[in-house]
Amino acid sequence: MALLSFFAIIAPVTARISRVPCVVIEILLGMLLGRTLLNLVDMSGAWTSFLFDFGLIYLLFLAGLEIDVKFLRKNAVDSLVIGSASTLVPFAFGYLIGVLLDVDPMILGAIFSTTSVGIVLPAAKEMEESMDDLLSSKKPFSKLLVGATAVSDMGSMLILAFIVQSRSGNPNMIPLMLLSVLLMIPSFKAVRAYSRVVHRIQDLEKKYHFTTRLAMIVMIVFAALAEAMGVHAVVGSFFAGMLVSELTESSEDLLRNLTSFGYALFLPMFFLIAGAKIDLPSALYGGDLLLLPIFLVFSFLGKLGSTYVVAIKRGLEREAALVMGTFMWAKLSLTIAAAEAGLKLGMIDISLYSTLVVFALLTVILTPIMAKALVSKYASFVAEVETVEEVL
Secondary structure, three states: OHHHHHHHHHHHHHHHHHOOOHHHHHHHHHHHHOOOOOOOOOOOOHHHHHHHHHHHHHHHHHHHHOOOHHHHHHOHHHHHHHHHHHHHHHHHHHHHHHHHHOOOHHHHHHHHHOOOHHHHHHHHHHHHHHHHHHOOOOOOHHHHHHHHHHHHHHHHHHHHHHHHHHHHOOOOHHHHHHHHHHHHHHHHHHHHHHHHHHHHHHHHHHHHOHHHHHHHHHHHHHHHHHHHOOOOHHHHHHHHHHHHHHHHOOOHHHHHHHHHHHHHHHHHHHHHHHHHHOOHHHHHHHOHHHHHHHHHHHHHHHHHHHHHHHHHHOOOOHHHHHHHHHHOOOOOHHHHHHHHHHHHOOOOOHHHHHHHHHHHHHHHHHHHHHHHHHHHHHHHHHHHHHHHHHHO
């Protein structure tokens, strides 16, 4: 743990110098320490298992926290249609490729359907002003992108829950899930009521960070309930994050506390250990690494094609639809969660697990580069057109 902590400090410094996303650096450093090279991390150790599992739970909690429920309510139709298409069509692509390549089609379909809101959100904010200046449509590009990504994330979580349930063989899981959905409604109402009266307990807030404690307890309880129902704990933590997002809208301190708690310890540890679990020699020897180009091409085509067609139908410009489809190709947390669930259920081996994590890494690296290139090309084209019009 001390060794991993040292590299957790090295990673952000390296990321700043190299301008490579920090999570990519953390996973690469984990590969250096783990099975791929030095093999210094004991993957069977109790602390290693806890840090990885809790880090994954917290990562999906933060992903749910990023979802703006109020925006989804205001733009429900556009977000739902685009997000659903960009989930179901890639899932079908992944399922078909899985059947053809003799890879578990459900896991591959789930992985193809995922989108990482944690990667999309900062990149979308960075380009928000540029896209708004370039577009003539009144639809807010960045907010719609995040809304569609949120719907895609929720759809992927439900697919993952179904996969885990079908393989774990819990017959009571479907009624329990329906019951839990019904319980979400009063939970949201309770959270909204609490957010209106939280100012009355300022002494508890200042001394004990009461709301932060409450948010953490909600995450842990929802994760425990998900495990009790026979689905992965990350499903519960993700929806707990959506629930707590109602509180963070009225409290920047709460959001700061929750994110800093994760990024201080659990998230860097998780990504370092995820990298340490990767076994590239096994992936090379088993031939699974050769599947990477196929995974990259068909997952990209599934995301881009489905998002592009539906976004245009919903009134977005072609250029905006193209950039949106490219952004939604980014994968990370849910891909690792699905791969981890598949590994534990015996649906995939460590060789394919390693290939899928590398696949997710490549999408994280390539997506911002491709999206920025498209925006720059579009900006240059618009500038040329405006210059010609001024000359005429």
